Amino acid sequence: MRNIVETNVIGLYITSKCTLNCELCASGIPYYKDAHHMDKEKVLQSFERLFHLYDKVGHADLLGGEPLMHPDIEEITEALFDYREFIPEFRIITNGTIVPSDKLCESIHKVMSGGTRFLVLLDNYGKCSVNIDKAKEKLDYYKIPVRVDKYYGDMNDQYSGGWVKYGDYTPNHKSESEILEQWKNCICRNLNYHEVWEGKIYPCAYSYAISALGHDVMNDGEVVDLFDSSTDEERRNILKRFNLRPNGACNYCYSLSETAKRYPAAIQLPKK
Ligand SMILES: C[S@@+](CC[C@H](N)C(=O)[O-])C[C@H]1O[C@@H](n2cnc3c(N)ncnc32)[C@H](O)[C@@H]1O
Numbered sequence: 001m002r003n004i005v006e007t008n009v010i011g012l013y014i015t016s017k018c019t020l021n022c023e024l025c026a027s028g029i030p031y032y033k034d035a036h037h038m039d040k041e042k043v044l045q046s047f048e049r050l051f052h053l054y055d056k057v058g059h060a061d062l063l064g065g066e067p068l069m070h071p072d073i074e075e076i077t078e079a080l081f082d083y084r085e086f087i088p089e090f091r092i093i094t095n096g097t098i099v100p101s102d103k104l105c106e107s108i109h110k111v112m113s114g115g116t117r118f119l120v121l122l123d124n125y126g127k128c129s130v131n132i133d134k135a136k137e138k139l140d141y142y143k144i145p146v147r148v149d150k151y152y153g154d155m156n157d158q159y160s161g162g163w164v165k166y167g168d169y170t171p172n173h174k175s176e177s178e179i180l181e182q183w184k185n186c187i188c189r190n191l192n193y194h195e196v197w198e199g200k201i202y203p204c205a206y207s208y209a210i211s212a213l214g215h216d217v218m219n220d221g222e223v224v225d226l227f228d229s230s231t232d233e234e235r236r237n238i239l240k241r242f243n244l245r246p247n248g249a250c251n252y253c254y255s256l257s258e259t260a261k262r263y264p265a266a267i268q269l270p271k272k
Pocket residue numbers: 018024025026027063064065066067093094095123151162163164165166
């Protein structure tokens with residue numbers, strides 16, 4: 001019998017470049033030695049190999065880094081139209097520093113014309129989000145659904161009460177039972193996020209970021225490689241197991257529970 005594979009969110013990471021340099025960035029952007037845009041062809045091939053693996057997805061998000069910096073963001077967005085039968089909602093998460101181009105707005109409309117919902121999440125990092133008003137104006141002009149999340153000022157007033165600190169990419173030396181307990185309380189696990197970068201699917205945001213930064217912490221069978229010789233059924237078997245046990249990154253993670261300490265969002269490090 002075919003395994004049913006479901007996830008609430010697929011994160012489609014298309015770049016590790018960004019206009020900002022946030023110290024606690026969940027994607028670890030300030031710490032890349034080789035920040036780059038993912039090759040457009042590889043992004044499109046990943047889509048072809050990815051979406052049909054799933055039976056049910058809540059939504060899929062284009063993000064990074066800053067997705068609007070990608071030179072092919074318009075074509076990448078338009079390509080999502082082809083996957084409307086698999087994904088009921090696509091979203092772009094952007095930091096309010098770049099005004100979406102007319103061509104991008106038209107690409108979003110093309111996706112929406114297939115009956116798929118689309119939402120732009122415009123993160124407002126206060127004085128860092130230098131083009132947030134113009135970006136909102138442009139999206140409103142094109143009648144594209146947009147949600148602005150506030151990430152500045154009083155912490156109680158920030159979306160989600162502020163940011164969390166995932167970890168510093170070094171081992172925590174926790175016992176197996178401590179790791180199990182931490183994982184059971186993890187928001188990422190509860191929300192069932194799958195994260196895709198450079199043709200690989202990771203079981204949570206931190207396992208993606210630590211791997212993308214070059215730390216070899218994941219065990220066999222914990223990551224799906226969309227470009228190896230596995231069959232779809234073998235890939236689906238790995239996806240099915242994502243949510244059943246901790247992964248290799250959990251021993252490097254500070255824990256991500258509902259009650260994890262919150263920090264002010266988007267504190268900037270100097271740009272290298
Ligand atoms: C990694 S960012 C990429 C998209 C875009 N550059 C932005 O910042 O909006 C994706 C989402 O993760 C959130 N995020 C980043 N670091 C975080 C952290 N340490 N804790 C909680 N959320 C975080 C951002 O606010 C954003 O909504």
